[in-house]
Amino acid sequence: MPLVELRNVSKIYHLGGEEIRALDNVSLDIAGGEFISIIGPSGSGKSTLMHILGCLDTPTRGSIKLDGIDIHGASRAELAVIRNRKIGFVFQFFNLLPKLTVLQNVELPMIYSGISGRERRERAITALQMMDMENRAKHRPLQLSGGQQQRAAIARALVNSPKIVFADEPTGNLDSHTGETILALFSKLSQEGRTIVLVTHDPEIAARTPRRIEIRDGQIAKNVDARLAGLVRN
């Protein structure tokens, strides 16, 4: 059974009487442990797809199953729990809370899981160790470099050991060298067996993932295996 099952999903917005199909009848399966990129130009609907996959949004039509749970008909509160337990997000602008320390930022998802303070701390430190960030635990996000901030954000995404991690342009705000290390980090996480979905507009970054999904005008344009297409360099 695939980890994510998307069936005939449409997302339709109404803007001043005009119907905008951000997603048009998209079906997609993502298996556990896959490293996959969603690629497309801006306005193509890739963000909408990620939001629906990430349970930040609900589709107008169609059904999603995530880890066996039918999201269709889930309340907002239930979606919050799913995001909390099963999904990790990494954003382009890191989205760490500037007033909290790195450790507190990483603890944040667990606060909403009702995990005790001590366990929160232990798990947060473990996650930071994985990212080689434990010596920055007491720093504020703004005292860190972009790469360090993104690593802290990845630690936060992983701390609840989610089923799937969504990374939305994770290197978009980093210089190419730092971006490279972050991408390497994702590859490593993928090799460890995590399911990772990379959302990007950059084909070069997308080329690093074994599987690519290209979104164009709200529909899946191509569904190619990068390895078979000879797009993988290493």
Add this chain to the structure above:
Amino acid sequence: MPIEPVKPPVRTLAELGSALVVPGLNLGNAITVGFKEIWAHKFRSILTMLGIILGVSSLVAMSALVKGMENGMREALIAIGGLEKVRIEQQDIPPEQQHLADQAVGLTVHDLYALRASAPLVTEAAPEMRAPRNTRVTKNSRPTDWANVVGTWPAAVDLNQHTVEHGRMFNQVDDDYARNVCVIGTNIRDQLFGDEEDSGRPPIIPLGQTLNIGGEPFVIIGMFERYESETEKKRRQYLKEHPVAQQTGPARSRGWGGRGRGGDFIFRMKNSTVYIPLNTMYLKFKSAVGTNSAPDPRLDVINIRVADVDTMNSALQQAKNVLMHSHKGIEDFSFMTQENMSEGISTAIRNARLSGGLIAIISLLVGGIGIMNIMLASITERIREIGIRKAVGASNPNIFIQILVESTVIALLGGIAGIVASYGFVQILVAISPTDNTPVITPMAGLVAFGFSALVGITAGIIPALKAAQLDPIQALRYE
């Protein structure tokens, strides 16, 4: 994998329901976050709190002032004999009995005997025959400014809540023999023999000395204690411990203004009492003196005490029945209870409480609006933060509670600060307008004010919290 999955694992929607309870509301964390937010915007938070501080402190100060007023009034009520005391006074004969006017006897000592014998609900009774006007109390030609010279029975001490501190009250024998003896209040002593305060010496106890009442020599056989309000007592105690510098130069009187010795009017009046036996009063001043030589055996007032305020009505009816007999059916008397005064006190307190409370509530309301305003500004600033929190799994109730807790924390901190400030506030009020009734801050007032500030905080937080909770996570994350 180094990180364990979160327990309990969630597999189905049904399990989600049970997992919902766990993240629940997480109050402790919300409170911590609330404090951090307040700390992060110290100046803004203090300004916001100021509204609540002013509201709470004015609420507490107002209630303290009213409480002080109430205490003063109750003291005065007790000083004049309490609720059980009833005055029977002369009254004009009603129109339908006008033709019997020449038969009316007025209040006499016979009424007292009649009441004693036939009105068991009246536990005590004492006459009051006042000296004729212009009767002066002097000592070596030194007059008192005013004295309440009353001929009465020994029972008056009890009835009018007097306490004989030195010597004794005159007794039945003194009355029977119409002796020239008197028991005086401290105000009389102060004016005729010198004030213990002014002299700085041990108090003068003029027992055995003679003074003149209306030209007749009277021996002082007793003196009452000094009656004063609690405030006055404290003031004198304070003066004793912190003596003021002696006034230099020739002795001078500062006139009538300001804080007179003897404190409140009621206490001053009581301290100016001179009691002499009823028979003495009658024989010396009322039997055949002055230009009109007809003897006047009428009493001015009969004070009675009923056993219980609850049986007031039946006791008064009983007394009336008895008196109607002794007055030949002519109703030339009336009853004056202290209920009117008690009701007056209650009304005054209620009015003061209402007007003061209204002002305080309005300022609390303004404080609440301030909180709401600042919370709205705060969530606009933190839209992105709210988006992040939602993305990592905060539910709408989580966000709602967090904002609500923040506004409540602001209000409660303001409430605590307001209670502390109210002490200072009351001191300032006392300094600005010295009253005889010291404001009293009651724990109850503090509690009520605190409760109100909590209420205001919660109410003010509801709309911003709802707004924050209903933010769409995607748009909140995009917000710049």
